[in-house]
Amino acid sequence: MEIDQQYRALTVDTLSQRVGGVEAVASRVGGEPASWEIREVGDGNLNLVFIVSGSHGSVVVKQALPYVRMVGESWPLPIYRAHFEYYALIRQAKRAPGIAPEVYHFDKPQALIVMEYLHPHTILRRKLINGERVVRLGEIIGQFCARTAFRGSELSLSSPEKKQDVGLFSGNVAIPAITESLVFTDPYYGAEMNHHTPELSPVVDELRRNARLKAKVQRLLMKFTANTETMLHGDLHSGSIMATDTDVRVIDPEFSQYGPMAFDLGMAVANFLMAYFSQPAHRQEGELEAYQAWILEVIEACFSSFDAEFRYLWQTERTGILFPKALFEEQGNSADDACDALLEEIRLDALAYCGIEMHRRCCRWPTTPTLKRSTTLGCAPSLKRAMR
Amino acid sequence: MEIDQQYRALTVDTLSQRVGGVEAVASRVGGEPASWEIREVGDGNLNLVFIVSGSHGSVVVKQALPYVRMVGESWPLPIYRAHFEYYALIRQAKRAPGIAPEVYHFDKPQALIVMEYLHPHTILRRKLINGERVVRLGEIIGQFCARTAFRGSELSLSSPEKKQDVGLFSGNVAIPAITESLVFTDPYYGAEMNHHTPELSPVVDELRRNARLKAKVQRLLMKFTANTETMLHGDLHSGSIMATDTDVRVIDPEFSQYGPMAFDLGMAVANFLMAYFSQPAHRQEGELEAYQAWILEVIEACFSSFDAEFRYLWQTERTGILFPKALFEEQGNSADDACDALLEEIRLDALAYCGIEMHRRCCRWPTTPTLKRSTTLGCAPSLKRAMR
Incomplete structure (x- = not known):
């Protein structure tokens, strides 16, 4: 180096x-x-x-x-x-x-x-643990994913601009390699740095015995490493999001790479789902159900806002080489069905990435998470690492 | 420039x-x-x-x-x-x-x-027009496609080596851009340089009206531009193959890029199929059927040899980050089903690329093909251009 x-x-x-x-x-x-x-x-x-x-x-x-x-x-x-x-x-x-x-x-x-300097924003993971709500959280994350997915792809970019960017980001070797092994491979065998709570052993063993599941996961790794559809954030969990009650910001894209459109959306949703499942450890009954219901609304909003924004950009900004208007609108054909089909593919892949990220969070956890400072941007990287 | x-x-x-x-x-x-x-x-x-x-x-x-x-x-x-x-x-x-x-x-x-200097090899397109057979043609082309597909992917390469190569080849902008428009887009609307024989007009009109088909083709373009699975030849038609009666060589990879594993196989098969359909213009009945049957055997051999070689490399050379043995063989799971599933995907995509290439050869034909010299490597580029 x-x-x-x-x-x-x-x-x-x-x-x-x-x-x-x-x-x-x-x-x-x-x-x-x-x-x-x-x-x-x-x-x-x-x-x-x-x-x-x-x-x-x-x-x-x-x-x-x-x-x-x-x-x-x-x-x-x-x-x-x-x-x-x-x-x-x-x-x-x-x-x-x-x-x-x-x-x-x-x-x-x-x-x-x-x-x-983002102020008075705090890391979203802390808010989810504290039971705090953020206005339009799902909408904004879904919209962010859709905008970066669409505008970083050849639906929007020219072929030379996209290729130049893929070439540039192909230099980021060490960081995507962490995701490749840590998320997609290590959880599914007895990798050195794995750790899970003993109660999860039967589930972990079952995951590792399931050849069909492991093959699916590896097929999604193949897409992750090779399918340079758009520029990803690459690490979009609740430790990469900072918020106030009414403002949402996304930080720390050092895991950025060109990859599949579904990846960021799937990672974000996985982290919301894990927040949902961990709520019983944080909240009393009564309060619990209402807050969990809110998290589910955030997830629904994530997907629906992704779809709505992607469809809007498809109609208004489809200026790249893919699905050109010369083949559809200019020949009197709607391209809406093509958009729907692509969104359906993205949704299925996002759910697959979501599941993989949830497996990983259960099996590949090098240290016990320690939440230290959580009031500044500065804490984000450490928080993120601690949660890995 | x-x-x-x-x-x-x-x-x-x-x-x-x-x-x-x-x-x-x-x-x-x-x-x-x-x-x-x-x-x-x-x-x-x-x-x-x-x-x-x-x-x-x-x-x-x-x-x-x-x-x-x-x-x-x-x-x-x-x-x-x-x-x-x-x-x-x-x-x-x-x-x-x-x-x-x-x-x-x-x-x-x-x-x-x-x-x-390849001698006494001639361009395969000329041989197919002349009705000449080449021993093991399909086997060798299928094997070539499988070997380059497997060994240029992260089934074989390390993550840094693959990313470095993708970065290098992302500099080849102008040439893949020709394929992107010429093969995947121009045939499906009234692009300036299109040409087809008048008798094909009803078929061409039908292609251009079919929104569902155009959407599928554009989805495959998206894979072609973004899915850097392996290093392609990029232009593997019968003008890029030189042969004697018993030797087969592949030339002219200036359209090379990282792309989907299925692409070269699909292009090669498309060109064999077009040779099949054009035989009635070249041969008398009797002779015709036997030669067409031989071309079909070549196509079958292409697919079966691709599969056999890919499976062999999967068993013996799977040393990359994808489908690692740690997840399968070393846990007592066979990875054969995963290989079969990937081969099935490759076969379906190859057939799709095959169809697209056949559309293109009917609709996007800037000049009447002229076959000039066909006895040396030197003629290959001109031959290839003339056939475009």
């Missing part, structure tokens, strides 16, 4: 000096860099995350470390993952405006992104 | 001077370069093709031109297609040894490949 010679990990003491000269940062934070308040909030496993505050406002500074922080330099992980996080963030901003944190500055050799 | 400043098109007069110093070439041709016999045989639409002969033997020198030769500089076509032809040739040599022409020398800035 090559690291740029210039690369130096930031510290609370060096940050203002090293980033203070960047106009896009200085103008947003305000005041003298030497007077900035700087907190390192990445208690996390992978990255350094700083919240930098001044007289005007705050920004988040995120820098990739060349190894897994909680393990140490013995577990290297390429810092180029920050490049792909940046590429994904700016594409999401274009394809689904207003959902990803805004990027103010990107320093490639330093693997460093300066971005919007 | 950028062309390297150094690029200069070869001529019969400059070739020996420019290529004579290359040891890999000089040692195979033999004698003084000044005394080499050099024939330009690319009567063709796209490339310069020379046969260079000396005291030891002959080689083929193929150089891409930066425009479509038969049209002129007004129709530019990037010379980087020669790079992808080279990348494909060396991968085919590794994955399916003995079928592609051996590469002796590659000069990237000159978009120039020096390769094996």
